[in-house]
Amino acid sequence: MRGKRHDKPDNCMVEVAMEILGGRWKLAIVYKLLQGTHRFGELKREMDGITPRMLTRQLRELEEDGIVARTVYPEVPPRVEYSLTDTGRSLDTIVGLLDGWGRSYLDNHHPSAGPGRN
Amino acid sequence: MRGKRHDKPDNCMVEVAMEILGGRWKLAIVYKLLQGTHRFGELKREMDGITPRMLTRQLRELEEDGIVARTVYPEVPPRVEYSLTDTGRSLDTIVGLLDGWGRSYLDNHHPSAGPGRN
DNA sequence: CGGTATCCCTTCCGATACTG
DNA sequence: CAGTATCGGAAGGGATACCG
Numbered sequence: 001m002r003g004k005r006h007d008k009p010d011n012c013m014v015e016v017a018m019e020i021l022g023g024r025w026k027l028a029i030v031y032k033l034l035q036g037t038h039r040f041g042e043l044k045r046e047m048d049g050i051t052p053r054m055l056t057r058q059l060r061e062l063e064e065d066g067i068v069a070r071t072v073y074p075e076v077p078p079r080v081e082y083s084l085t086d087t088g089r090s091l092d093t094i095v096g097l098l099d100g101w102g103r104s105y106l107d108n109h110h111p112s113a114g115p116g117r118n
Numbered sequence: 119m120r121g122k123r124h125d126k127p128d129n130c131m132v133e134v135a136m137e138i139l140g141g142r143w144k145l146a147i148v149y150k151l152l153q154g155t156h157r158f159g160e161l162k163r164e165m166d167g168i169t170p171r172m173l174t175r176q177l178r179e180l181e182e183d184g185i186v187a188r189t190v191y192p193e194v195p196p197r198v199e200y201s202l203t204d205t206g207r208s209l210d211t212i213v214g215l216l217d218g219w220g221r222s223y224l225d226n227h228h229p230s231a232g233p234g235r236n
Numbered sequence: 237c238g239g240t241a242t243c244c245c246t247t248c249c250g251a252t253a254c255t256g
Numbered sequence: 257c258a259g260t261a262t263c264g265g266a267a268g269g270g271a272t273a274c275c276g
Contacts, residue, residue: 012149013216013220013223014213014216017220018216023269027132031130032130039237041237044238049270051269052238052239052240053270057269079237080237080238080239090222093215094215097212097215098135099131102133102135103134104208105131106134108205142248158258159257159258169249169252171260173258174258174260175249194257195258196257197258198257
C-alpha cells in the first residue's frame with residue numbers, strides 16, 4: 001500500500017486516501033486521537049496487541065503524511081504527545097462513517113451464522 | 119490486510135471496513151461500480167494497469183464479502199457482469215468522502231513543492 | 237518512558253503465459 | 257470474453273531483545 005506515493009493522475013482519488021490510511025493500525029490510531037491527545041504509552045496500552053515497533057512506525061508515517069503531530073517535552077522521564085493536525089481532524093466524519101459501516105456490516109452478516117472465508 | 123477475518127471484539131470497527139476494502143484495487147472497483155454495472159473487460163480497460171489476475175482476485179474477494187454481485191450469462195462468447203449489492207451501495211457516501219478527501223489532500227500538500235518520502 | 241535493532245515470515249501483488 | 261497457472265519480488269507486519 002505504500003511505496004507508490006500519491007501519484008494518481010487518475011479519475012478517482014480514493015486510492016490516495018488508502019495509501020495514507022491503509023496501514024494495519026493507522027485508522028485505529030486516528031480514531032483514538034480524534035478523542036484527544038495521547039501519549040505513546042497510552043496508545044500502546046489502549047491498542048490491543050500492537051508492538052512498540054509497529055506503533056512507532058505507523059505514527060511516524062502518519063506524521064510524515066501530515067495527519068499526526070508529535071510533541072516532545074524535554075523532561076525526565078521523557079514525555080511525547082501525539083495529536084491530530086487539521087488534516088487529521090478532517091477525517092472525523094469519514095472515520096465515524098467507516099466505524100458505523102463496519103458495525104452494521106458485522107450485524108447484517110450476523111457473525112453467529114456467518115461462515116466468513118477463513 | 120486479509121487473513122484475520124472480521125474478528126474485532128474491539129472498541130472501534132474501522133478495521134473491519136479496512137479488512138474488506140483495504141486491497142490495492144478494491145475501492146477503485148467499488149467506485150466504478152457505483153456508476154453502474156460493468157463487465158469484466160470494461161473494468162479491466164477502465165482501471166489503468168490492473169492485470170486480469172488481480173481484477174479477478176479483488177472481485178472475488180469483494181463478492182465473498184458481500185459487496186459485489188457477479189452475474190454469469192450462459193452465452194457464447196461468455197458475458198459476466200459485476201454490480202454492487204445493497205451492502206456495496208451503502209458505501210456510496212464513504213467512497214465519495216474519501217475521494218473528496220484525497221483530492222483536497224493533494225491540493226493542500228501542493229504536489230508542486232511537496233517532497234513526499236519516496 | 238519512549239522508543240530501536242534484528243530477524244523472519246507472510247501476504248500482496250505484478251509479469252507473463254496459457255485456456256474453455 | 258473472461259478468466260487460470262505459475263513464478264517471484266517486495267512490502268507489511270509480528271516476536272523478541274535491547275537502549276538513552
